[in-house]
Amino acid sequence: MTAQKNFDVIIVGGSYAGLAAAMALGRALRQVLIIDSGKPCNAPTPYSHNFLTQDGNSPAAIAALAKQQVKKYDTVQFFKGVATQGIKNENGFEIHVASGERFYAGKLIFATGIRDILPGIDGFAACWGISVLHCPYCHGYEVRNEKTGIMGNGEYGYELIKLISNWTKDLTLYTNGPSVLTIEQKDKLEKHHIKTEAKEIERLEHSNGYLQHILFKDGTKTPVKAIYAPQPFEQHCPIPESMGCELTDEGYIKTDAFQETTVNGVFACGDNATRMRTLANAVAMGTTAGIAVNKKMIAEEF
Incomplete structure (x- = not known):
């Protein structure tokens, strides 16, 4: 809780991108407020990988250490x-929060992430981020050479299974209904000894999020250790779009090379602004946003 209402910068979202932006701004002596709900989208994921110095640590532990370090800067x-709600006013911006309070700042950074839209398959949500995966670069090494499934169809499923074939050759494409693969795609999969299964999926059998079997609607089942199934998403926070920030065709917040959105003075960083969904990338984008905001303020003030 804070009694202060006016800040140089308000950061909405206090995970990796938001904390990285706050560190850059705190080191630049800026008055910063981080507004965060404490519910990161990667909360179910037990371990984080492909992030130098933190490989194999839990996302929660990494975030806790980051917050501890950011708190050393007393202007944050x-x-x-x-x-x-976010509103542009004559002096900058105001952010309203659910408790009814309002905060004001000259610049905004949204590090609000995205929300995955999961299918209604029983067991899918419980396995999400543990053994039902979205990214081989984050999780592929841990399930290398294991019996692995791809949940997809058509061009999307075909391209994904090509990618995952780098990590394991024991692959099956689960189309969850009639396959729409082309003849050429089917021939290529057969050439690489990749099976295709068109049965509809009833549920995923698991133990504490770790896959054991796929159960089909016809009552049969098959063992599997991991499934790659990237899902559609929506912006976790609707405020940037409501303020006029444009989205890309894929649904990410459109930014320039310095993370500024199409609304002057509003920046976005992390998963809400890129398909490169890794902790390392979120931190890099947050640092870029913090530096860019400070530089923009200096240019305006000097």
Whole structure:
């Protein structure tokens, strides 16, 4: 909780990108408020990988250490809550939160992430981020050479199974209904000894999120250790779009090379602005945003 209402910068979202932006701004002596709900989208994931110095640590432990380090900068404050509205005013911006409070700043950074839209398959959500995976670069090494499934169809499923074939050759494409693969795609999969299964999936059998079997609607089942199934998403926070920030065709917040959105003075970083969904990339984007915001403020003030 904070009694202060006016800041140089408000950061909405206090995970890796938001904390990295706050560190850069705190080191630049800026008055910063981080508004965060404490519910990161990778909360179910037990281990994080492909992030130098932190490989194999839990996302929660990495975030806790990051927050501890950011708190050393006394110009950075934290507010636990949910931002509900953003308004551009004559002096900059105001952010409203669910508790009814309002905060004001000259610049905004949204590090709000995205929300995965999961299918209604029983067991899918419980395995998400543990053994039902979205990214081989984050999780592929841990399930290398294991019996692995790809949940997809058509061009999307075909391209994904090509990618995953780098990590294991024991692959099956589960189309969850009639296959729409082309003849050429089917021939290529057969050439690489990749099976295709068109049965509809009833549920995923698992133990504490670790896959054991896929159970089909016809009552049969097959063992599997991991499934790659990237899902559609939506912006976790609707405020940037409501303020006029444009989205890309894929649904990410459109930014320039310095993470500024199409609204002057509003920046976005992390998973909400890129398909490169890794901790390392989120931190890099957050640092870039923090530096860019400070530089923009200096240019305006000097």
